[in-house]
Amino acid sequence: MPAYYSQPAAANYSTPPAHSQKQRGYRICDQCGQVETPVARFRLCGGCMVTQYCSQECQKVHWPHHKTICQHTTSQIASIKQQAVGGFSNDENIAKNLRKFCSAHTSLLCWVGFQALQLKRVPSNIRQHVLIIDLAPHSHPEGHRRFSVVSTRIVKRSYIGDPLVLADIQRRDDRCRHNGGIGALVVLVQCAGISQVMPIEVDPPSKIAWDTREDWASVLHHFVESGRTDFQPISTTARGVYYG
Template sequence: MAPAAANYYSAPTHPAPKQRGYRICDTCGAAENPSIQKFRYCGGCSPECQKSHWPSHKTICQHTAAQVSGAKKQQAMSAACPDENLVKHLRKFTSTHSALLGWAGFQALQLKRLPANIRQNALLIELSHNPRAEPLYRFSVAGTHIVPRSYVTSHDPLVAADIDRREERCRRSGGIGTLVILVQCGGISQVMPVEVDPPSKITWDLRDDWPQVLRHFVESGRTDFKPVSTTARGVVYG
């Protein structure tokens, strides 16, 4: 899990850049560098990775496509859901704020103190949607809840299988498992699995004010969430 915590009180010095977040290739583990190469949503860091990963990705990919199609049909029939792009907006929100969401989940489940919580609980983040707002201001945080992990995995076997696959890979590499974050808005859900390093390797601070930090960054349209930790030499950024 990439270290992340809040430079909460520092104001941005320039307009927040548009970005999709940094993702990891499921096949070789390479990190995305948007300034050089952007990953495709259903791809990897190279055609070779894409081809080798497709057999395991195919099922969850088709499942996601079916959800998107179903959501569009539901929105078309419901006056309460006028924005047919909600699914797209929610996916982009999750990608853009991946570091912030992962950090909030780590703090919410207190994984530094209680690593076993990663197998029992998940973080549910409920959002409100304003489709007419600028892209970085479309969502606000309506609520956060700690829920049993089975709340996520028992409703969708394909998602559960994908989480289990990530969990096994994470533990083989020395991590503690996969943190599950569920982002919901208007009846649409986005599951975000985060593979977490051993707490002994995570140096940034524990924060009890994570709900306020989460809300601040989301509702301020900020994407400059940065790593921070306190050491004997003081506060270290980077």
């Protein structure tokens, strides 16, 4: 029997799709932990095009820690480009658009992963499980809208076999716990054999007022299919309901 909710999962779930509204989502500087705002835009690492920084200074300070995983990611991207140049594959475009997809939907993917792994009830799941989101490509002028959600599933973290990627996740795990969080939530977005790993550092559930939801999969479909990047979860507190 489907669960009934008196409030929708998102503050703006029932509003028309805001196609003209371009947001970059919830980003954290990988060096200092600062959160991106509409005023202070972050920069992506020019090598891996995944890790983000609030300033060039933070990027320079973090380079010795980031160098290994950056060069590993860059080599994988270069390998995909070589296949594409040879005319054998369009994987280069898929990889590029997956990065755009994850960047545009960071807030949504963080909330979906939190709900799927039931971190409000069982915080220890963050160290054991990964949420996989399988996508299918389709044509659209905007890069982040070139995918549809096919399925979602939860697997053991050991599913990720790349030792360098696992080491980077462990580094984020350790840093997050050192700062009082519960660890790095891992969301793996994949399409046509190409994957994008998203480790998202999570505060203790006691500091997160998001309601526990079981309709996260339908919410994911709704926002991805409509192309909306303005997801704002509803939270219920003793002082009432608030958004974001």
